[in-house]
Amino acid sequence: MFGRCTVEYDGRAASSLGAGNRLLILKPDGTALVHTDEQRTPVNWQPPGSEHRAAVRDGRLRVRSVRENPDERLDVRFDRVEQVSALPVTGGRSVDVYGSEEDLRHRILDEPELVEPGFEPAATERATAAGPVDVFGHDDEGRPVVVELKRRRVGPDAAGQLGRYVEALARELPDGTEVRGVLVAPSVTDRAGELLAEKGLSHVPLSPPASSTTPSGDGRGSTTAPERSTDADDGAD
Amino acid sequence: MFGRCTVEYDGRAASSLGAGNRLLILKPDGTALVHTDEQRTPVNWQPPGSEHRAAVRDGRLRVRSVRENPDERLDVRFDRVEQVSALPVTGGRSVDVYGSEEDLRHRILDEPELVEPGFEPAATERATAAGPVDVFGHDDEGRPVVVELKRRRVGPDAAGQLGRYVEALARELPDGTEVRGVLVAPSVTDRAGELLAEKGLSHVPLSPPASSTTPSGDGRGSTTAPERSTDADDGAD
DNA sequence: GCCTAGGTCCCGTCC
DNA sequence: GGACGGGGCCTAGGC
Numbered sequence: 001m002f003g004r005c006t007v008e009y010d011g012r013a014a015s016s017l018g019a020g021n022r023l024l025i026l027k028p029d030g031t032a033l034v035h036t037d038e039q040r041t042p043v044n045w046q047p048p049g050s051e052h053r054a055a056v057r058d059g060r061l062r063v064r065s066v067r068e069n070p071d072e073r074l075d076v077r078f079d080r081v082e083q084v085s086a087l088p089v090t091g092g093r094s095v096d097v098y099g100s101e102e103d104l105r106h107r108i109l110d111e112p113e114l115v116e117p118g119f120e121p122a123a124t125e126r127a128t129a130a131g132p133v134d135v136f137g138h139d140d141e142g143r144p145v146v147v148e149l150k151r152r153r154v155g156p157d158a159a160g161q162l163g164r165y166v167e168a169l170a171r172e173l174p175d176g177t178e179v180r181g182v183l184v185a186p187s188v189t190d191r192a193g194e195l196l197a198e199k200g201l202s203h204v205p206l207s208p209p210a211s212s213t214t215p216s217g218d219g220r221g222s223t224t225a226p227e228r229s230t231d232a233d234d235g236a237d
Numbered sequence: 238m239f240g241r242c243t244v245e246y247d248g249r250a251a252s253s254l255g256a257g258n259r260l261l262i263l264k265p266d267g268t269a270l271v272h273t274d275e276q277r278t279p280v281n282w283q284p285p286g287s288e289h290r291a292a293v294r295d296g297r298l299r300v301r302s303v304r305e306n307p308d309e310r311l312d313v314r315f316d317r318v319e320q321v322s323a324l325p326v327t328g329g330r331s332v333d334v335y336g337s338e339e340d341l342r343h344r345i346l347d348e349p350e351l352v353e354p355g356f357e358p359a360a361t362e363r364a365t366a367a368g369p370v371d372v373f374g375h376d377d378e379g380r381p382v383v384v385e386l387k388r389r390r391v392g393p394d395a396a397g398q399l400g401r402y403v404e405a406l407a408r409e410l411p412d413g414t415e416v417r418g419v420l421v422a423p424s425v426t427d428r429a430g431e432l433l434a435e436k437g438l439s440h441v442p443l444s445p446p447a448s449s450t451t452p453s454g455d456g457r458g459s460t461t462a463p464e465r466s467t468d469a470d471d472g473a474d
Numbered sequence: 475g476c477c478t479a480g481g482t483c484c485c486g487t488c489c
Numbered sequence: 490g491g492a493c494g495g496g497g498c499c500t501a502g503g504c
Contacts, residue, residue, distance in 0.1 A: 002324045012389070012482040013336035013445075020328010023262070029275045037326035038266045040284050041499060044332065047277050047484075069490085072482075083322060087239045089274035091257010095281065099250035101495065125488095130393070130428070131493060132488090151496085152249070155478065156367070160397035161494085164432070189477060191367070195401070208250075249497040278484060284499075306475085309497075338480065368478060369503090388481085392493060398479085426492060 001026070001063070003081035007034055007044045011072025017043060024063065024076055026052050032065040032074055046074045101134075101151045104208040108135060108147070108184065115147060115182060115204055116140075130168035143180055144169065150185035151208050158183060159195035166201065238263070238300070240318035244271050244281045248309025254280060261300065261313055263289050269302040269311055283311045338371075338388045341445040345372060345384070345421065352384060352419060352441055353377075367405035380417055381406065387422035388445050395420060396432035403438065 001024045007017040017034075022043070025033040032046035050067035061078040105124060112119045118140025126136035135147035146169055148162040166181040173179065181201040188196065188203050196203055238261045244254040254271075259280070262270040269283035287304035298315040342361060349356045355377025363373040372384035383406055385399040403418040410416065418438040425433065425440050433440055 002322070004327075007332075009332075009482075013334045015332035015334045015482080017332045018329050021324070021326050022328070023324060023326070025260070025272065027272075027274050027276075031275070031277050033272075033277065035262065035264075035270075036328075036330040037264050038268070038285065038330050039264075039500085040268050040270065040279075040282055041481095041483090042277075043330060045277055045482080047482085048275065070482085083324070085239070085320060085322075087258070087260060087320070089258050089260070090241075091259070091273075092255050093273040093275050093280060095244075095246075095252035095254045097250045097252045097497070099497080153476095156401060157394060157397070157479090160394070160401065164393060164397065191477080246497075252497080276484085278496095278498085282497085284497090307497090334482070336482080390491095394494090428492080 001078075001081060001085075002083040004079040006077050008075045008077075009044050009073070011067075012070055015044065019079060021082070026063070026065070030065070030067070032063075032076075034074075034076065044074060044076075046072065050074075099151065099208040099210070101149050101208070104149050104151055104184065104206070105135060107206075107209050108149070112137070114206055115145075115184060119145065121147075128165055128168040129172060130164040133165050133169070136169075139180060143178055144173065145180045145182060147182045147184055150183070152185070153187045153189065154183065154185045154192055155189050156192050156195050158185065159188075159192045159199065159201065162201055163195075163199045166199070238315075238318060238322075239320040241316040243314050245312040245314075246281050246310070249307055252281065256316060258319065263300070263302075267302070267304070269300075269313075271311075271313065281311060281313075283309065287311075336388065336445040336447075338386050338445070341386050341388055341421065341443070342372060344443075344446055345386070349374070351443055352382075352421060356382065358384075365402055365405040366409060367401040370402050370406070373406075376417060380415055381410065382417045382419060384419045384421055387420070389422070390424045390426065391420065391422045391429055392426050393429050393432050395422065396425075396429045396436065396438065399438055400432075400436045403436070 004019055004021050006019050009015045023035045029048045030050040031048045032050060032052060033042040034044040036043050046065040046067060050065045052065045054063050061081060063076045065074045108114055109121055112121050119137055121135050121137040123136045125132040133146050134149045137145050139145050146165045150158050162181045162183050166179050170177060170179040182204055183196060183201060184204045184206050186207040187205055241256055241258050243256050246252045260272045266285045267287040268285045269287060269289060270279040271281040273280050283302040283304060287302045289302045291298060291300045298318060300313045302311040345351055346358055349358050356374055358372050358374040360373045362369040370383050371386045374382050376382050383402045387395055399418045399420050403416050407414060407416040419441055420433060420438060421441045421443050423444040424442060
């Protein structure tokens, strides 16, 4: 729907939006989106699982979307409706994304020496008191190693996360066991690097594979994919 | 636009979506959104700042959206276009949200005793080597206190964040200065609670103000009508 | 430009 | 249901 409306939201937070022309999208799964002409993020919304209702109040259309847990309500009141469309969506609803953290894990399980020579993976998602460890294994001297994977450049939070896992594991292993921690990520910020150093953790610069296939080959360091010569022509206006 | 299309994305990651009817939204700020009939998150997109182009290739419409830094490209190829609309958006594009972390900060600056009796705020966003501290102050015995605010229930990450601030501040103050850390949030998870205990940090259960009605002197310019007598009528179907 | 952290984050997964 | 962590997170604010 498109038209002049006001939008009121109340739930986890609350907001109010004055009159203006906006696009309201109502999905059959209970999603509601209010979009203006800027930003990727809707100016107001309701997550899937909400219930949409429409009613006419004082001669105006009001669309209300409500959900529970948490209790939230979105009200869109229209002065004037410019357009309404019912669109029959078909086909795939999700995509497989290549270049995820999972792809990075596969890359490492295929070539453990990418972490370091002699590294031997033993488990993925190994449970600890602090949560599951991405890759758990042993180094060339048999010491336990916790590997935390990130698909992109990381900040202090990732260093903290790895530190928590290492500490949790050290606590659950026999007293005195030295547990090493390795952060595998394309790069780290300065502050994250300092934190890693403080905690005695290390960083291995490594990116997810550039494409879904070919676990070997370069990480997506700088240059773009050379192939994909698909239609080299540029589009008109 | 709505029609049968395929979608290819390549950039920070990569994805491919087979043919189907979807909604494509192109915004003048360079945003592109591809929505199916499920989920709040678009199945594919391009962030603001991208450049949209359209061209006909092999008798089919292709919409391409490209941006740089990072290099990313989204291609939507249409078999068939069911509908095209140009919608004149007007009016407000953003909302003031009530119940944010900022509101929680105002609440505490107005009533510091909510943190603890005798607490005296000294600064907000105080800079440390680990980043800015939400609220910095002193307790009834003059000890420095770091207050970290969260608008909702928090997990282990928030405990780690507060821990980093406390440690950074302890390092920059004279040797031996005891720095206290207080996490102000509606509630904490079990694991976060354990982490806080380990680090000698404490938790004060407190939420952002329920309504926009900031209790006395709001720092925010405007305030909406506080009551909002919710129209008691329920909508028809 | 990068870094840092908030968000009505959304979302899947596993307990 | 809650908890936990990933995400092409997005977005704002500093430096």
